[in-house]
Amino acid sequence: MLKYSILLLFTVSLMFSCKNSKEKTEQVQKQEITLYTHRHYDSDKVIFEKFEQETGIKINVVKASADELIQKLESEGEQTPADLLLTVDAGRLVRAKNKGLLQSVDSKVLDSTIPSYLKDQENKWFGLTKRARIIAYSKERVKPEELTTYEALTESKWENKILIRASSNIYNQSLLASIIANNGKAEAKTWAEGLVTNFARVPKGNDRDQIKAILAGEGDLAVVNTYYIGKLLNSKDPVEVNAANAVGLFFPNQNDRGTHINISGIGVTKHAPNKANAIKFMEYLVSKEVQEIFAKTNYEYPVNASASTSELLRSWGDFKEDHLSLTKLGELNKAAVITFDEVAWDKGPNAQ
Amino acid sequence: MLNKLNRIRRDFNQWSLFTAAIGFFVAIPILTITVYLFDGVGNMWEHIVNYFLLQYIQNSIVLLIGTGILTTLVGTSSAWVISNYNFPLRSVFKWLLFLPMAIPSYIVAYAYVGLLGNGGTLIGCLQTIGFSIQKIELMNIYGLIWVLSFSLFPYVYASSLAMFSSIPRSIRESSDLLGASNWRYLKSVAFPLASPAIISGLFLVFMEVLNDYGAAKYYGINTFTTGIFRTWTMLEDLQSAVYLSALLIVMVVIINGLLKWQRGNKSYAVKGSTDQLKSTDRIDLKGSKRLLVWMIVGIPILFGLLLPLGQLFYWATLTYQKTLNIELLQIAGQSFAIALVTTGIIILTSLALIYFSRWNHLKSLHFFKKIATIGYVIPGAIIGIGVIRSSQSFITFFDDVFSMEIGFIFYSSSVVLIYAYVFRFLAVVFHPLEANSLKVGKNISEASYLLHAGKIKTLFNIELPLLRTALLTSGILVFIDVLKELPLTLILKPYNVQTLAVKAYEYANDERVAEAAIPALMLIFTITISMAFVSYLQKRDQIKRDQIKR
Numbered sequence: 001m002l003k004y005s006i007l008l009l010f011t012v013s014l015m016f017s018c019k020n021s022k023e024k025t026e027q028v029q030k031q032e033i034t035l036y037t038h039r040h041y042d043s044d045k046v047i048f049e050k051f052e053q054e055t056g057i058k059i060n061v062v063k064a065s066a067d068e069l070i071q072k073l074e075s076e077g078e079q080t081p082a083d084l085l086l087t088v089d090a091g092r093l094v095r096a097k098n099k100g101l102l103q104s105v106d107s108k109v110l111d112s113t114i115p116s117y118l119k120d121q122e123n124k125w126f127g128l129t130k131r132a133r134i135i136a137y138s139k140e141r142v143k144p145e146e147l148t149t150y151e152a153l154t155e156s157k158w159e160n161k162i163l164i165r166a167s168s169n170i171y172n173q174s175l176l177a178s179i180i181a182n183n184g185k186a187e188a189k190t191w192a193e194g195l196v197t198n199f200a201r202v203p204k205g206n207d208r209d210q211i212k213a214i215l216a217g218e219g220d221l222a223v224v225n226t227y228y229i230g231k232l233l234n235s236k237d238p239v240e241v242n243a244a245n246a247v248g249l250f251f252p253n254q255n256d257r258g259t260h261i262n263i264s265g266i267g268v269t270k271h272a273p274n275k276a277n278a279i280k281f282m283e284y285l286v287s288k289e290v291q292e293i294f295a296k297t298n299y300e301y302p303v304n305a306s307a308s309t310s311e312l313l314r315s316w317g318d319f320k321e322d323h324l325s326l327t328k329l330g331e332l333n334k335a336a337v338i339t340f341d342e343v344a345w346d347k348g349p350n351a352q
Numbered sequence: 353m354l355n356k357l358n359r360i361r362r363d364f365n366q367w368s369l370f371t372a373a374i375g376f377f378v379a380i381p382i383l384t385i386t387v388y389l390f391d392g393v394g395n396m397w398e399h400i401v402n403y404f405l406l407q408y409i410q411n412s413i414v415l416l417i418g419t420g421i422l423t424t425l426v427g428t429s430s431a432w433v434i435s436n437y438n439f440p441l442r443s444v445f446k447w448l449l450f451l452p453m454a455i456p457s458y459i460v461a462y463a464y465v466g467l468l469g470n471g472g473t474l475i476g477c478l479q480t481i482g483f484s485i486q487k488i489e490l491m492n493i494y495g496l497i498w499v500l501s502f503s504l505f506p507y508v509y510a511s512s513l514a515m516f517s518s519i520p521r522s523i524r525e526s527s528d529l530l531g532a533s534n535w536r537y538l539k540s541v542a543f544p545l546a547s548p549a550i551i552s553g554l555f556l557v558f559m560e561v562l563n564d565y566g567a568a569k570y571y572g573i574n575t576f577t578t579g580i581f582r583t584w585t586m587l588e589d590l591q592s593a594v595y596l597s598a599l600l601i602v603m604v605v606i607i608n609g610l611l612k613w614q615r616g617n618k619s620y621a622v623k624g625s626t627d628q629l630k631s632t633d634r635i636d637l638k639g640s641k642r643l644l645v646w647m648i649v650g651i652p653i654l655f656g657l658l659l660p661l662g663q664l665f666y667w668a669t670l671t672y673q674k675t676l677n678i679e680l681l682q683i684a685g686q687s688f689a690i691a692l693v694t695t696g697i698i699i700l701t702s703l704a705l706i707y708f709s710r711w712n713h714l715k716s717l718h719f720f721k722k723i724a725t726i727g728y729v730i731p732g733a734i735i736g737i738g739v740i741r742s743s744q745s746f747i748t749f750f751d752d753v754f755s756m757e758i759g760f761i762f763y764s765s766s767v768v769l770i771y772a773y774v775f776r777f778l779a780v781v782f783h784p785l786e787a788n789s790l791k792v793g794k795n796i797s798e799a800s801y802l803l804h805a806g807k808i809k810t811l812f813n814i815e816l817p818l819l820r821t822a823l824l825t826s827g828i829l830v831f832i833d834v835l836k837e838l839p840l841t842l843i844l845k846p847y848n849v850q851t852l853a854v855k856a857y858e859y860a861n862d863e864r865v866a867e868a869a870i871p872a873l874m875l876i877f878t879i880t881i882s883m884a885f886v887s888y889l890q891k892r893d894q895i896k897r898d899q900i901k902r
Contacts, residue, residue, distance in 0.1 A: 009692070040858040042674075063858065064842045067585035068736075072843065075740040079747060095588070166572050168582060204491045204572035205465070206863045216470035216486055228863065236670040237866050239471035337586045341403045346572060 032058040033277045036073065037086040038066040039264060043297035051284050057277050066092035073101045073269060083272040084281065086128075088264045089170045091177070093125040094330020102267040103275075109283040113304050117323045118263055125267035127326065128285050129300035132319065133175050133260045136222045136229065136247040138214045149253045150179065150260070153221065154194025160349070162195060163210040163219040166203040167340035171225055171262060176339060177332035178260045181324055185335065192343045202348030208232060208240065215243040222247070230299025230312055251319035258320035262329070264300065360714065367712035374704050375720025381738030381775050382726055385594060394591030400583060408579045408596075411493060412603065415561055415575065418497035419504065423557050426501065426652045427508025428550055432538065433648045435516035438634040440642075445649040446513075447887070452656030453506040454879035456836045456853060458566025459872045460503045462865045463660035464490055465570075466667065473666055474659070491571045499567055502656035504557045509652075511553030515546035521633060534635075551611050556780075558607055559728055562600060565839055566857065576600045577731050584733065597734045604729040661876070667869035675870040680855070684874050687851040690766055691834040694773045695827050701774055702782040706789055707815075711807055725779035732776065732839030739772045739844065769844040776840060777833050781826040788822040789815065821890065828886045832879050852878070 037044070040063055048059045062069070066087040073080055073096070085102065087093055096102050102124040110119075110126055118127035135147055146157075153162060165172065180188040200219030210222035211232060232244035251259040266285065268278050284290060291307035294300045299312060340346070434446045452460075467474040468488040478485050490498070519542060527537045568575045574582075576596060584593035637645055709721055727735060743762050750756045762768050792815065800810040816823075838853050845854065852875040859868035 040862045060848065062846070063854075065585070068733075068843045071584075071737065072740065075744050077744065077748075079751070168569070168578075168586065173586070202492070202572060205570065208863045209465070209469070212470040218470070231863070235866070236674075237667070242471065334586075334588060338399060341399065344403075346574065 031056055031274075031277060032060060033083045033274045033281055034060040034062065034081045035084045035086060035281075036062045036064070036069040036082045036269075037084075038064070038069065038088050038092070039086060041298050043293055046297070047285070047290055047293055050290075051281060055280065055284075057280070059281070070096050070099065070101065074099060078271045080269060080271050081273065082269050083274050083278040084266055085125075085269055086264070086266045089174055089262050089329075090125075090127070090265055090326035091170065091174060091330040091333040093120070093265050093267055094327055095333075096267065097122075097124045098330075101270055103270045103272070105268050105279055105282070107279050107283060110279075110286060113286045115303070115305075117325050118303055119265075120267070120327065125265050126282065126286070127263035127265045127303050129264045129291075129294045129298070130261045130303060130321070131171075131264070131300055132226045132251065132321070133171055133223060133262065134226055135250040135252055136211055136214065136224050137250055138220045139246060139248050142220050142248075144248060144250050147221075147250045147252065149256070150175070150223075151183075151191060152252075153223075154191055154198060156198075158198045158221065160198065160200050161220040162198045163200050163213050163222040164195070164203055165206060165210060167337065167345040171207075172223075173333055173336045173340070174262045174329045175223070175260050176336040177329045178322060178324055180332050180335055180339070181328045182257055182322075185339070188336075189339050189343060192339055192345065196343050196345055197349060199349040203346055208243075211247055212239070212243040215246040226301075226313075226316065227299035233312070249316050251317075253322065254320050257324070258322040261301075261321045263303070263326060265326075363713035365712060367708045368714045371705065371708040371712045371714075372720060374701065374708065375724050378701065378705075378724040378775055378778060379720060380742045381735055381772070382723060382730070384738045384742045385597070385730075385734060388591065388594045389598060391591055393595050394583075394589035394593075396583060396587040396589040397592045397595065399587070400579070400592055400596070404574060404579055407574050408576050409603075411573055411575050412562065414493055415497060415500070415573075416558055416607070418494070419501045419557060419561050420554060422497065422501035423505040423508045424550060424554060427505040427553065428512045428543075428546070430505075430649045430652055431509050431513035431516055432542070433645050435513060436534075436634055437645055438636045439645050445653065448653050448657060449509050449649065450506050450883060451876075451880060452503050452652070453832060454876045454883070455503060455657075455660055456566070456838070456856070456872070456875070457500055457503045457560070457564055458570065458838075458860070459664070459856060459868070460656075460660045461496070461499045461567035461570055462860055462868070463663040464495070464499055466663045466865065467659055473663055493571075493573050496567060496571045496573050498655075499571075500561055500564060502652065503660075504560050505652060505656065507556040507560070508550060508553035511549040512546050515549035516542060519545055524633065551614065552783075555608070555611060559604070562604065562729070563731055565731075566860075576603070580731050581733055584737075590737070594734065594737075597731055600731065601726070601729055664869045664873055664876075667866040668873055670869075671867045672870055675859075675867050680852075680871060680874065683850045683855055683871070684852055684878060686849055687835055687853070687875070688878060690770065690849070690851065691831050694770050694777075694834045695831045697770060698774050698777055698781050698830050699785075699823060699827055701778060702785050703811075703816075705778075705782065706786050707807075707811055721782075724775075725782050727775040728777065728779035730776075732837070733843065735772055735776055736840055736843035739768060739775070743768055765846060766849055769841065769846070769849070772840050772844050773834050773837065776837070777830050780830045780833060784822050784826045785819060788819055792818050820893065824886050824889055828883060831882060835875060835879055 035048075048061065052058055060081070062082070064072070066085075066089070069082075069085060069087075070092065073082060073085065076082070085093070085096055087096075093102070097120060104123045105126075106123070110123070114126050118130070119125065135150075135153070137144065137147060167173070176188060176192060179191055183191070200213070205213075207222075207224040207228040208231075210219075210224055211229065213219055214222055226249065229244050229247070229249060232240045235241055235244075253259055266282055268275060268282070272278050286304050288304055288307045291302035291304040292310075295302050295307065295313055296310040299310065301309060301313065430445075430449055434442065434449070466472060468490055469475075470487050472487060475485060475487055489495070523541060523545075524537070527541050532540070562575070563577060564575070565577050565581065569578050576599070580593045580596045580600070583589050583596060705721055705724060709718065747758055747762060750758045796814055796818070797810055800814050801807075805813070835851070836853050838857055841851055841854055842857070845851070852871045856868040856871040856875065859865070859871070
């Protein structure tokens with residue numbers, strides 16, 4: 001009896017795991033697009049479902065890290081099922097473009113909605129949402145007047161005060177790339193060195209951990225992305241809410257180039273089987289309505305100027321953005337990683 | 353030369369063909385990767401050597417030594433106590449000690465920071481009872497050793513428990529008669545007897561440590577595996593990443609050599625009465641000794657199971673409204689189905705490799721057995737590359753030669769994923785099965801052949817039933833491994849397939865650790881149920897065997 005029930009279970013499982021291939025053949029006739037995405041936010045799921053309901057076009061989602069998805073696209077070549085690549089930084093899109101994995105898109109909607117510094121010159125990728133990398137400061141121990149620029153974080157008064165995550169993090173890489181683009185390679189390296197000297201501890205954990213460390217008094221300043229503070233404030237975990245309430249937000253470099261921003265962006269793949277629908281989807285993503293969902297549920301800044309931001313984002317105030325072309329960030333990404341290694345960023349303050 | 357050819361012709365039979373076919377099929381990814389090695393190191397190699405290589409080696413060695421010592425200590429002491437003493441709740445402890453295996457290490461790593469980090473749950477408790485403590489710093493290499501050891505010690509526990517309890521009664525009795533103390537018996541008899549088993553458990557621990565990605569990355573420790581990812585993705589240098597993997601494999605070969613050398617040529621075949629220790633042979637404990645024994649089994653359970661699980665439950669209460677839904681149940685179903693199918697295929701492949709190559713007489717084919725089981729030591733990401741690249745050539749081949757577009761089979765079904773699992777985890781089933789089939793010996797099979805039973809018939813009627821216990825234990829191990837597997841699944845899973853491990857990782861990686869609790873708990877629950885089922889099967893077998901004996 002037991003033997004048969006195991007056999008039955010096995011057969012059912014086999015059917016279950018093979019089911020997918022059958023589904024696929026049925027879907028060929030249907031309207032669908034396949035999206036490779038690095039984003040795992042619940043807000044996205046809501047948006048995808050809305051799109052499916054409104055247009056009848058089904059979205060197949062593959063989630064993995066952008067690097068893995070790029071590798072996958074490269075390997076799959078002409079037979080790729082993917083129509084779109086969605087990442088959380090411009091650097092990876094630039095890399096995908098340079099590898100010849102993306103194609104130009106001709107869309108009036110996208111052209112008129114997205115400012116030119118937030119997209120590719122050849123229209124191979126487009127920014128969807130903006131994130132600012134800001135300085136979170138302890139409301140208790142730091143006055144915002146003491147803060148000015150990213151560059152000023154290397155001043156000796158911040159010794160043993162600065163919290164930031166490891167160099168493997170793409171947001172840090174983009175920040176350093178922007179400093180290389182603005183100030184040159186040598187100066188950027190000196191900056192990174194100076195920052196490491198001021199570290200409160202060896203870089204570890206994620207952006208949320210840096211903010212929690214401020215509450216615990218391990219350091220006074222943390223370099224983090226804006227939307228993480230939004231997420232902490234709306235967290236179910238009381239520890240996280242307390243941590244977010246203990247910090248203020250400072251948008252650096254307001255008197256010169258502006259605060260460093262990065263994007264979450266999207267591009268159509270070179271061999272996309274459903275290009276027309278893919279473009280329709282991109283246009284949908286930058287529509288006023290969807291952009292407002294991004295702002296309200298994921299605390300990101302919209303790229304569509306007509307979209308209103310959420311109350312929380314408004315409470316943080318308007319700020320001047322660094323209008324550096326994001327393509328530059330992608331080009332300088334590797335130089336940034338190498339600089340991080342050269343200043344022993346991940347070994348922390350005592351290694352130098 | 354001619355002589356050699358003649359010998360090959362003499363030894364060749366249809367099983368040689370099958371062995372070679374299966375061996376080659378399973379070995380394709382490693383062959384693909386080897387081809388890469390011929391392209392030389394990439395342009396970032398010098399940078400890696402200058403800034404990282406020493407650190408990777410150092411950290412990996414410190415991690416191996418640390419976890420090696422801690423898991424051996426915890427694993428063998430608890431196994432010893434369980435197999436030799438009677439105390440209240442013994443059978444509960446025996447069972448609980450396996451369970452830390454069910455929690456993925458990176459989840460344990462996150463849970464510990466939730467407990468002991470800034471504003472941690474346990475820190476909060478300590479503060480309310482009057483301790484003025486801010487946090488316990490865990491995010492360093494020692495913390496990583498702690499976390500990995502308490503989540504991996506069951507590998508050592510399981511193998512040494514099996515060995516300790518299979519020592520024949522007669523040996524124990526002889527030792528007692530000669531006046532050896534309990535301690536002396538442990539030191540001079542039981543421990544040496546169990547050492548091959550302990551070492552094989554330790555080897556599994558080492559492989560898991562070297563392959564860990566999530567925990568090391570979160571704690572900011574650079575190891576070979578994090579380095580391979582970094583080189584591949586951030587420095588954009590696949591070639592050097594492949595070379596780092598090759599170095600990692602060299603390291604594994606060295607470890608394997610050291611362990612073998614430590615074991616030396618000693619072989620402790622235990623002959624004589626197979627009468628095993630019964631519950632009445634275990635020593636009853638009272639008073640302070642009982643307390644000590646409880647501590648020995650309680651500490652691993654506390655740190656490996658109760659604390660992380662407690663934190664997960666706490667997080668679960670905060671987030672269940674958002675994350676517990678019907679979709680998650682479907683995901684659990686999918687994970688279960690994929691793991692079950694994979695386990696079945698791995699068992700079949702292992703059996704085919706073992707028996708086909710036994711029936712084949714061509715010695716040169718034994719090479720395929722080795723190469724086919726090497727997947728266990730190669731980082732998942734690199735296997736992913738190998739599998740994608742080789743399936744790609746396969747697709748192009750079909751397109752060019754038959755002009756058939758078969759890409760969709762690969763990209764929209766789990767075929768490639770399951771194939772990669774088979775390559776990755778074949779060793780987990782293959783080695784214990786091979787060892788056990790050697791232990792059974794050829795006599796029985798030969799007797800069966802003499803009675804005119806064919807090879808296949810003998811396999812199904814005689815040999816497989818004898819391997820049943822080994823099949824069950826290695827099967828459950830591989831089942832758990834597949835359920836927990838992360839990097840390969842991330843790269844290779846098709847869009848319409850989702851697993852619990854991936855779901856938990858997505859939340860955690862997105863800095864929503866609390867939301868990861870429900871999928872993680874469901875994963876743990878699935879594994880626990882499967883382990884209970886297997887242990888029930890084993891118990892039933894045991895009862896049957898006892899009945900036959902009587």
